[in-house]
Amino acid sequence: MTHVLHQHPFTPYDQLPAVDVASFRALxxxxxxxxxxxTNDFLHRVGTRPLEVAQWLPSDRETEPTIAMKRELxxxxxxxxxxxxxxxxxxxxxxxxxxxLVAAFAGKKLESTGISALVEAALMVADDIVVMKSVVxxxxxxxxxxxxxxxxxxxxxxxxxxxxxxxxEQVGGAVDTTMARLKADKPMIRSNWTIEDHCAMFQPVGPNxxxxxxxxxxxxxxxxxxxxxxxxxxxxxxxxxxYQQPITEYVARGADKxxxxxxxxxxxPDDVAQYKSLLYYRESLLAWLEGYC
Numbered sequence: 001m002t003h004v005l006h007q008h009p010f011t012p013y014d015q016l017p018a019v020d021v022a023s024f025r026a027l028x029x030x031x032x033x034x035x036x037x038x039t040n041d042f043l044h045r046v047g048t049r050p051l052e053v054a055q056w057l058p059s060d061r062e063t064e065p066t067i068a069m070k071r072e073l074x075x076x077x078x079x080x081x082x083x084x085x086x087x088x089x090x091x092x093x094x095x096x097x098x099x100x101l102v103a104a105f106a107g108k109k110l111e112s113t114g115i116s117a118l119v120e121a122a123l124m125v126a127d128d129i130v131v132m133k134s135v136v137x138x139x140x141x142x143x144x145x146x147x148x149x150x151x152x153x154x155x156x157x158x159x160x161x162x163x164x165x166x167x168x169e170q171v172g173g174a175v176d177t178t179m180a181r182l183k184a185d186k187p188m189i190r191s192n193w194t195i196e197d198h199c200a201m202f203q204p205v206g207p208n209x210x211x212x213x214x215x216x217x218x219x220x221x222x223x224x225x226x227x228x229x230x231x232x233x234x235x236x237x238x239x240x241x242x243y244q245q246p247i248t249e250y251v252a253r254g255a256d257k258x259x260x261x262x263x264x265x266x267x268x269p270d271d272v273a274q275y276k277s278l279l280y281y282r283e284s285l286l287a288w289l290e291g292y293c
Contacts, residue, residue: 002014003198003207003211004016005198005211005212006021006199006200007021007024007199007246008021008024008199009026009199009200009201009219009244010065010066010068010069010201011069011200012073012077012200012202012203013198013200013202013203013204013205025249026243026244026245026246026249027060027061027062027243027245028245028249028253029220029222029243029245029250030224032191033191033222033224033243034191034193034222034257034260035191035193035260035261035264036260048188048189048190048227049188049189049190050186050187050188050189051186051187051188051189051226053105053185053186053187056105056187056226056228056239057102057105057106057125057126057127057226057239057241059125059126060126062126062243063125063126066126066142066143066201067123067124067125067126069142069201069202070122070123070140070142071123073142073202074119074123074140074142079150080148080149080150080204081140081141081142081149081202082115082118082119082139082140082149083136083138083139083140083141083149083150083152083153084115084137084138084153085135085136085137085138085153085154089133089135089137089154090133090137090233090235091115091131091133091137091138092113092114092115092138093114093232093233094131094132094133094137094138094230094233094235095114095115095117095118095131095137095138096113096114096117096118097230097232097233097235098118098121098129098131098138098230098237099117099118099120099121100117100121101184101228101230101237102121102122102124102125102129103117103120103121103124105125106121106124106125108124115138118131118138118139118140119140122140122142125239126241127224127226127239127240127241128140128141128142128143128144128239128240128241128242129141129237129238129239130149130152130237130238130239130240131230131235131236131237131238132157132235132236132237132238133233133234133235134156135153135154135155135156136152136153136154136155137153137235139152139153141240142201142202143201143202143203143240143242144202144203144204145194145196145203145221145223145242146196146203146204146205146206146277147204148204148205149204182227182228182229182236183228183229183231184228184229184230184231187226187227187228188226188227188228189224189225189226189227190225190226190227191222191223191224191225192222192223192225193220193221193222193223194220194221194276194277194278195218195219195220195221195247195265195276195277195278195281195285196218196219196221196244196277197210197211197212197217197218197219197277197281198211198219199219199244199246200244201242201244206277210280210281215247215281215284215285215287215288215289216247216248216288218246218247218281218285219244219245219246219247220244220245220246220247220250220261221242221243221244222242222243222245223240223241223242223243224240224241224242224243225238225239225240225241226238226239251289251292255292255293258289258292258293259293261289262286262289262290262293265278265282265285265286265289266286268282
């Protein structure tokens with residue numbers, strides 16, 4: 001499928017925006033989510049920290065357009081954004097338990113059960129939702145970063161992250177330990193970053209060639225990820241809130257942001273840079289960032 005270049009994160013990667021995007025301005029990502037400088041060689045980090053339940057799935061001025069995007073994807077491309085593992089894995093029950101937690105947080109009541117309840121709950125918040133038992137059993141994911149939900153169904157955490165270079169040897173065991181210790185009343189939070197040459201939040205596949213020539217046309221993509229236990233079904237849920245910001249706006253936040261990004265990108269091993277869609281752009285991007293450090 002061909003990527004269509006545009007400047008509106010809430011429009012899918014393969015469509016032109018149906019709205020006027022001239023006045024669009026991305027929400028500055030919270031400082032607490034931004035990538036931090038490292039003092040050693042590259043190393044994947046789990047990086048989870050405790051999160052107050054009251055701050056679990058907060059709203060901001062991008063919540064409404066994100067939910068509107070979800071609603072349209074559910075209408076037009078439901079099979080691409082909703083997944084349920086069929087069979088005896090208890091996906092319906094786990095989806096229902098996750099949906100009940102989201103609805104309780106949003107202060108709303110559900111009208112349905114099972115996977116339908118998870119879809120209903122997903123329209124109450126801006127976040128995507130993935131539900132696990134020993135493997136991924138259900139989800140509503142409208143902002144995938146070049147991966148497909150249905151390809152993850154039935155996979156455990158190690159298999160889900162197999163495309164992530166160096167994941168297994170660096171953090172696989174630590175992630176499993178973190179998941180085993182989750183509690184329903186004590187969610188955890190972490191963040192993840194990458195650089196992409198397309199702004200779309202709904203981007204289940206990567207392009208087959210680089211999309212831009214100038215590093216100033218790249219976008220910083222951040223994910224606010226939370227983890228929470230589902231004790232009734234002996235499972236867990238994973239939420240993903242995605243932000244996309246033009247790299248020009250990102251570095252305009254200060255020289256320290258540019259320096260940190262430059263340092264992180266410079267030390268990425270080639271296989272990790274390839275996974276983060278950065279390998280082709282790395283040298284030109286590093287040179288461009290030096291002008292802002």
